[in-house]
Amino acid sequence: DTAVSQTPKYLVTQMGNDKSIKCEQNLGHDTMYWYKQDSKKFLKIMFSYNNKELIINETVPNRFSPKSPDKAHLNLHINSLELGDSAVYFCASSRGGGQYFGPGTRLTVT
Amino acid sequence: TQLLEQSPQFLSIQEGENLTVYCNSSSVFSSLQWYRQEPGEGPVLLVTVVTGGEVKKLKRLTFQFGDARKDSSLHITAAQPGDTGLYLCAGDGSSNTGKLIFGQGTTLQVKP
Numbered sequence: 001d002t003a004v005s006q007t008p009k010y011l012v013t014q015m016g017n018d019k020s021i022k023c024e025q026n027l028g029h030d031t032m033y034w035y036k037q038d039s040k041k042f043l044k045i046m047f048s049y050n051n052k053e054l055i056i057n058e059t060v061p062n063r064f065s066p067k068s069p070d071k072a073h074l075n076l077h078i079n080s081l082e083l084g085d086s087a088v089y090f091c092a093s094s095r096g097g098g099q100y101f102g103p104g105t106r107l108t109v110t
Numbered sequence: 111t112q113l114l115e116q117s118p119q120f121l122s123i124q125e126g127e128n129l130t131v132y133c134n135s136s137s138v139f140s141s142l143q144w145y146r147q148e149p150g151e152g153p154v155l156l157v158t159v160v161t162g163g164e165v166k167k168l169k170r171l172t173f174q175f176g177d178a179r180k181d182s183s184l185h186i187t188a189a190q191p192g193d194t195g196l197y198l199c200a201g202d203g204s205s206n207t208g209k210l211i212f213g214q215g216t217t218l219q220v221k222p
Contacts (some may be wrong), residue, residue, distance in 0.1 A: 031208050044199075048209065092152070
């Protein structure tokens with residue numbers, strides 16, 4: 001069974017479009033996260049939700065909007081995509097302690 | 111702003127050699143985690159260290175948390191090609207938000 005899953009794995013789209021990435025975890029964790037990994041492999045936190053409540057909101061453009069319909073899901077919607085949004089986006093979950101990451105979504109904006 | 115400096119950034123060694131990766135900061139962290147990431151996959155948690163001076167072993171990998179909880183090291187003994195990957199340290203400086211600050215990563219290549 002996959003612990004943290006993300007869809008899609010790859011996303012290629014044009015500038016100006018709106019897209020969503022979905023994340024689900026079946027670990028029973030209370031906290032979920034979105035990270036962005038740039039081309040130099042640097043991983044930076046974007047958002048965190050605990051029991052469907054936003055607890056971390058880093059300096060991210062408001063074109064990015066996370067949504068947590070329940071504890072097991074945390075989706076990321078991105079409006080008006082820009083070239084600089086190209087990166088790998090990782091979802092993760094935890095119950096304190098270490099975090100469990102999904103396989104990532106490689107977003108390419110052309 | 112909390113920062114974690116990881117060194118070296120790249121390491122290419124022969125199978126059987128030993129190596130150490132360092133993770134340093136001027137900030138105190140409540141815990142520090144090490145992850146390994148392979149191409150096309152997400153980071154996988156290797157270990158969490160919590161107590162200053164703590165040493166944890168995972169087969170040929172030895173992790174140490176500095177006494178002041180500002181730095182950590184990962185030592186690999188007799189490296190194998192299967193150890194190849196990106197090693198990331200991450201510090202939890204928050205109080206109960208789980209916000210991790212990641213180092214820049216160390217890309218390790220172990221040649222047979």
